Amino acid sequence: MKKMREILEKVFSLLYSRFGPQHWWPGDGELEIIVGAVLTQNTSWRNVERAIWNLKEAGLLDLDSLHKISVEELAKLIRPSGFYRIKAARLKELIKALVDSGGIERFKRMGIQELRGRLLEIDGIGPETADSIALYAFGKPIFVVDAYTRRIFSRLGIFEGSDLSYQEVQRFFMENLDHDVMKFNEYHALLVRLGKTHCTKRDPDCPGCPLKAICSFFKERSLCD
Numbered sequence: 001m002k003k004m005r006e007i008l009e010k011v012f013s014l015l016y017s018r019f020g021p022q023h024w025w026p027g028d029g030e031l032e033i034i035v036g037a038v039l040t041q042n043t044s045w046r047n048v049e050r051a052i053w054n055l056k057e058a059g060l061l062d063l064d065s066l067h068k069i070s071v072e073e074l075a076k077l078i079r080p081s082g083f084y085r086i087k088a089a090r091l092k093e094l095i096k097a098l099v100d101s102g103g104i105e106r107f108k109r110m111g112i113q114e115l116r117g118r119l120l121e122i123d124g125i126g127p128e129t130a131d132s133i134a135l136y137a138f139g140k141p142i143f144v145v146d147a148y149t150r151r152i153f154s155r156l157g158i159f160e161g162s163d164l165s166y167q168e169v170q171r172f173f174m175e176n177l178d179h180d181v182m183k184f185n186e187y188h189a190l191l192v193r194l195g196k197t198h199c200t201k202r203d204p205d206c207p208g209c210p211l212k213a214i215c216s217f218f219k220e221r222s223l224c225d
C-alpha cells in the first residue's frame with residue numbers, strides 16, 4: 001500500500017508540475033457549481049457555460065427562482081447544454097431536494113455519507129455527479145471518479161482491466177491518499193486536463209505526456225515501434 005501511495009503522489013506531482021493549478025470548479029458559488037455539475041453530463045463545458053449564462057441573464061440563478069420556474073421554461077433556458085428536457089427535470093428534482101431539506105446551508109452541514117445518500121436518491125444523479133457536488137460545491141473530502149480516471153490509470157498499468165466499479169476505483173484513491181479537499185479537488189481536475197490534452201480515447205499523445213516515464217501503455221507501445 002505504501003508503494004501505491006507513492007505512485008499516486010508521483011502521478012500528482014508530475015501532473016501538477018506540468019499543468020499547474022486548475023482552479024476548479026469553474027463556477028461562482030455553491031448553486032452555480034451544483035447546476036453546472038448536472039448540466040455538464042454528456043456535454044462540453046462550453047455548452048454548460050452558455051446554459052448558465054442564459055440562467056444568469058434571465059435573473060434565475062438563485063434557489064427560489066429555480067424552484068418556482070416551470071420545468072418547461074427551465075428546459076428552454078438550458079437548451080445549449082443538450083439533453084435539456086432530461087436535465088431540466090433532474091435539476092428541478094435537485095432544487096426541490098435542496099429547498100425541502102432547508103436550503104444549501106443545511107446540505108453543507110451534512111456529513112459526507114448523509115449528503116451523498118440524499119443526492120443519490122435524486123433521479124438521474126449518479127455517483128460522479130453526486131461526488132462532484134459534494135467535493136466542489138460543499139467542500140467534502142471525496143474523490144471524484146470519471147472516465148478519464150479509469151482510462152489513465154488503466155493505461156498506467158495500475159488498474160488491471162477496466163471493469164472495476166465506481167466504488168472500487170473510488171476506494172482505491174480514498175485508501176491511498178490523505179483526505180485533503182484541496183488535493184482531491186486538484187487531482188481530479190488534473191486528470192481531466194490530461195485526459196483531454198494527452199490521454200485521449202484514440203491516438204493518445206504519449207510522447208508529450210508528463211506520465212510517460214511511469215506508463216505501461218507507453219512502454220509497451222515503444223517496444224512495438
Ligand code: SF4
Pocket residue numbers: 152155156198199200204205206207209210211212215216217218
Ligand atoms: S503516456 Fe500515453 S497512455 Fe500513458 S498516461 Fe500518458 S497519454 Fe496516457
